[in-house]
Amino acid sequence: MSVDSPKRFNIWTPLTFSVILILGILIGFQLNKYLSNKRPISNAIERNDRLEEIIDIVNARYVDSVNADSLYEDAVTGILKHLDPHTVYIPARDMTSVTEDLEGNFKGIGVEFYILNDTPMITSVLKNGPSADAGVQTGDKILKVNDSSVIGITSDGIISKLRGIEGSIVKLSLLRPSENRLLEAKVKRGVIPIFSVESSYMIDPVTGYIRINRFSATTYREFMKALNALLGQGMKQLILDLRQNPGGYLDAATAIADEFIGDNKLLVYTQGRASDKEKYMAGQKGKFEKGRLAILVDEGSASASEILAGAVQDWDRGVVIGRRTYGKGLVQEQFELGDGSALRLTVARYYTPSGRSIQRPYDKGREVYEEDFENRFHNGSLNGPDTLGPADTIRYFTEEKHRIVYGGGGIKPDIITPYESSPLAAELYELLSSPALSNTVYEYYSRNSKEMSVYTSFSQFDASFTITPQLMTALKTNLGKEHAAQVAKVWNDNKALDFIRQRARAIIARMLFRSNGYYQQINKTDNVILRALGILRGKEYTAIVGG
Template identity: 90%
Template sequence: MPADSPKRFNIWTPLTFSVILILGILIGFQLNKYLSNKRPISNAIERNDRLEEIIDIVNAKYVDSVNADSLYEDAVTGILKHLDPHTVYIPARDMASVTEDLEGNFKGIGVEFYILKDTLMITSVLKNGPSADAGIQTGDKILKVNDSSVIGITSESIISKLRGLEGSAVKLSLLRPSENRVLETQVKRGVIPIFSVDASYMIDMVTGYIRINRFSATTYREFMKALNALLGQGMKQLVLDLRQNPGGYLDAATAIADELIGDNKLLVYTQGRASDKEKYMAGQKGKFEKGRLAVLVDEGSASASEILAGAVQDWDRGVVIGRRTYGKGLVQEQFELGDGSALRLTVARYYTPSGRSIQRPYNKGRELYEEDFENRFRDGSLTGMDTLGPADTIRYFTEEKHRIVYGGGGIKPDIVTPYETSAYASELYELLSSSTLSNTVYEYYSLHSKEMSVYTSFRQFDASFTITPQMMVTLKSSLSKDYAVQVSKVWSDAKSLGFIQQRVRAILARMLFRSNGYYQQVNKTDNVVLRALGILRGKEYAAIVGG
């Protein structure tokens, strides 16, 4: 009966709404109980009830004026000190520089500089970059930026003046010492790459060399460009240098590992208390899965570097040479906060294919954790054989040859090469690391940049450039002002003096050919590189990993 339908609906409507309301209340009550124990991270960060209340009281009532932002940062840092050493808070003011390194570019004019006696000297000009297009040369000295003097300015201040919006212009006043004249020029800022591959070249007819300084968003692309170029030059074996590489993006490291290790092999996996096990597999035919491989590491090789070295070692794909790595096997996830800052929180651990964790212990506090390098130097780990023995670590086995490897303290190389020591080692290192040595060489280049410009390749420079006796007299005189005792010892020892001359050539090579030239020069006397070459060329390689 159609006429009765609206009446029936009116009867049932209140009852239906009542049932829905009761169910809603019950569900809401249960959900509230659940959420009180499972509060989302974003809500917890926003509330910070007690912390905010304390800061507000201090800000309002404390006897002296205080900076509330500083108090908050100190409080957050204090909280994180109770966690692992790699969970960190990044203030908003630091986010740009942190991001630039990993993203692989910034907006600027494309020069590298060095502060030489309060004056900014350009030590490298990016090829085809904004400054190169404006005619700026290595050896030029910056006097003014936009009509403001920069004599005596700090590195941080000059960087802020030279960087800016893409396409914006900056006016420079330059002194060109080799021509004894001042130039005025305008440079339009552009996108400047931050290269993560420092060097790639052929050491000999069959051995290539690639050095990676970090794993950024552009690293895999840079690596493949270098690898293809070396393969095109006849490379049959490779030295991959990861020394002093602090890590970076995991995906960049696994992508490179995929080019070196066969298909369907596990490269690394991650797992944490609140995160599921995630495997990273080799999934494509790599460009260099065959051919002898040496991976160079040291105490500065961390995180993604250790993952790559660990995968190579665990699959017996190559020989790891150098010194025990840093020992960072923790995965950080970044949480962006409302004020532009960020929290990098450790959420999982890395495990190499054999199942070992490379993270060294941090249960004795951050201070001891951060002093590890000094302790290793004192106990002889860096100048002799590694003191970390089987009792300190956990034993695992490689996948192919079932060699024993150890976890829990970084990657221990197959071949350990300690720091070189000599009768005058400490005096030599003081001179090599002194700003006086660098200043003298930079000043020489600045005055002779026109003559130096005849060298168009490292091979030509290496064959033709000679350090004159007069250059060594000038250098000795400069160093003696601050390092008289060290100079007297080093200059009396032919081997030590040879290292000084090599450093002079290396600095000049860097100014001519950027970092690629620098490493081609220093690698000639680098004991780790020389050890790697000996192993790749001899029978020792097959004895360690086969092939």
């Protein structure tokens, strides 16, 4: 053994050194390749130390006391201002609410409320939810939460008191104006859904309506439940309302698009400087690949809404109706940070099946970018023909009929429906959006909630409920306190008064039947809905997309 050992050492030593040398070269090559796109670590440390040093000096020597966390947030915000408008920093304190909206639920007691004359009034109670089980009713006013008065509280304040740990108990002191009595309720907090499908119903014997307010983790499941219910009622054509839908999860939008578009067709693709091209294809037999389809959009429809509308338009699958969309063609990825905050960073652009990016320019800064709606209002493109012309965009063609479509400024609808304009439009809009209108109707319901309980379905409500002269008198009086000139003009115009009656009916319908009741009522006079119905029922649909 002792004689053979030196020989074995002499044989293996060169081979071992050779292997180590080769591995070292390979590792060095890969490390150099990895670091070629990185800042030197000394620079990263130096820059981080510089920021830390500045904040430490300010914190120690500045003339007034400062909040170090705020300085960090301001520093991050300053960095992000040099990027696109949709790259944002989310502080840890805001993460819960942001996550709840996208995940589709929160822990609470299952009520909606409105601050009426400094007092929270319950405007809706979730059916079979915690508050309903505890006997809480729509129209009840909340006076105390766990023995703490909530008179004069803000909306955020009451939310923080009502939400909490699942299974915990919250005690409510309530006033029920319709019975003129005080009562207490102990409510056990539970998981409360945040519905993204706000409304679904049959407008007529063959036309269904679905409204989606965001694309969350539960949207596709909610949509399929609504779609199947409408198909079961004989639906042959569908109006999908995406107005004021700011977007959300891309997967939810493509899953719904897959229900309309088949044959393994491209729905959207994403690509970025550091992100490979990723295609989203139609992969399953959709439930509504046949049948007339109208997609409603407006200047508030963004991101995932534009992906869905763009896919339908590019494949000539349906008609897009409304006003030009927001124009957000960027994809964000969320990076969780150590303190519980997050960075939502733009990592790619998305492109519709025809290859167009609908992202509008942001090279003039965030302020100009955010003023787009106001500029469109002033230049007349919201209440007249859309001013976005070929000179401002890039021309593309749809996949089936080779119609011209444009990229670079949002989805331009096939049919433009501007805001209604009339001699009293400005005055009427001011009254319809006034808190005095909502306050008056909520107070009326609160005092008469017992009588309202006879309405068990929207069809029954629609057939028999009327706005009383007493309510109209109260509306005129309360609106007149802040809008005397507008009231003087509107109250002499029967058509304008009909809009006010419809809005009052819609608010009451929401309290009785939640959002579904509101939209069933308000859609009766919605010019975009009426235009969509006309197109779906007539030859204009065939002229646009065929079928």
